[in-house]
Amino acid sequence: MSDLKVVPDPKKILIEQFGDKIQIQEFRGELTVVVDADDLLAVAQYCRDFPELDYNYLSDITAVDYYPQEPRFSVNIQLYSLRKGRRLRLRVMWSDGDHDLPSMTALWPSANWFEREVYDMFGIPFNGHPDLRRIMMPEDWDGHPLRKDYPLGYETVQFSFNYDEINQHKPYAKK
């Protein structure tokens, strides 16, 4: 054995622990771990708590809409390890009608607003979120703007005084 300290590879640790429950993707030097929704919480907790991984900082949560592909959405969770200086992306696929995704707020309170934004913009619900409301759009807004089948523009702006009038000919996003 050499004296050189072997830097543990997060990819190996995760494969050893979770085996074929996870899929590893690498692109431009970024590590992406694709997980099933059922395993997401366990994998995320392991990433945070296992000392060799130590992903203690949640940077970002966002979603991508692959419409018309199925499964339609991917939710991407960016993790960062402050002590190791490494990034990791957890990805979980989701379609309309699937079970709610588990919320990350129990592990990282910072997930709160990011999940609200994903819920607001894509309509992806999170199970166990303490306060899942719309964040950018008004409470009574119809549709989720960042979905690919939601039109970009050319619509009259709806206010309370002309709501009914515009509602009649408004091209809503198909649910």
Added chain:
Amino acid sequence: MTLETFSTWEGTVDDLKGLVTERAISGETMLLNMGPQHPSTHGVLRLILELEGEEIVNCIPDVGFLHTGIEKNMEYKTYEKSIVMTDRMDYLNPMGNNLVYCLAMEKLFELDVPMRAQIARVILAELTRLNSHLVWLGIHGLDLGVTSMMTYCFREREVLLDIFEMVSGQRMMSTYFRPGGLWRDLPEEFEDAVRFVLKTFPAKIDDYEKIMTHNAIFLDRTQGIGFITAEDAIAYGLSGPTLRASGVNWDIRKAQPYSSYERFEFDVPVGQHGDVYDRYLLRVEEMRQSLRIIEQGLNMLEPGPFRSNNRKYVPPPRSELGRSMEAVIHHFKLWTEGFRPPKGEVYVATESPRGELGCFLASDGGPNPLRVHFRTPSFANLSAANKLSQGYMIADLVAIIGSIDIVLGDVDR
């Protein structure tokens, strides 16, 4: 005001029920609306406060008033056309926003950036940091009663805005960084103008410190206010000076250097107390460090190409169009259709004046991005507002909101 009368005004009783305590519903504590037009909320931020006397029990931020759908709009434009939108997110840090979007594109395309452009980007990003901290300092002073700070800081800011105008033609919305380098080369007068900043600024920063740092009223209003521990700051996703004030030494310029920051020597100031005063001290020290970086950058700046030569992504210079048929074809293709990058997703993080500014860019191989998402520091920092302000007086809230340095355009995008 009880919850019933509150509801006639806004109609969100059910939403508030989980956020305020039971005592607000019985009318024991008071609900107070602050904003969205309140000047000390730095834009259009609305806070719903639950108060017991003057003490804050809960502070619920309500954002989205400046939401302009920038991420949605970017999906409908080619990659290069949407750089102008990034300027308009965090309007105090336009160059930094250009930078993170360009870095994400360059990572996705595997596009090279000439060294001159990288150094110029660092110089301009640091000038923008200086600009942003100046505005922050002026407004923070104004919030806390040091009203003259505003005039001094905005006076100095003009010098910086003139430099931005010199390089890009625009004072604020510069759109100067492009994938593969810069829009055009730095003008000849650039170096003298920046040397002037380097010569005059240290004395100006000393002046600000004379006004603020030992001012008894300022100390009273900031020391021990808005305290957060390092563990909580990490858990709540704080970044930038707000996190470093709690004693966490994490600066992305050092931890994961980008755009040749690894070639620069500078210190990352770290606080101890995690309060409003430490955040102030850190930002002032960061201004000095920015000057150090800018000076090194100017010394490193050498003549050379300012934009990549990869014609699949970068349009040919105007002079080539008259001579080369290939240049005309590239020019035509790039400005009509745009380019088609490989499929994939990248995430790039940079250190904006406010913290971790990240860009998540997903491509499906087409000329328009599949998804662009910005992880903005103001958004993450503001989400901890409740944690930061619980138990303090309502007058302290102004100092706390000021100290996390939010820009509402950055929050709402």
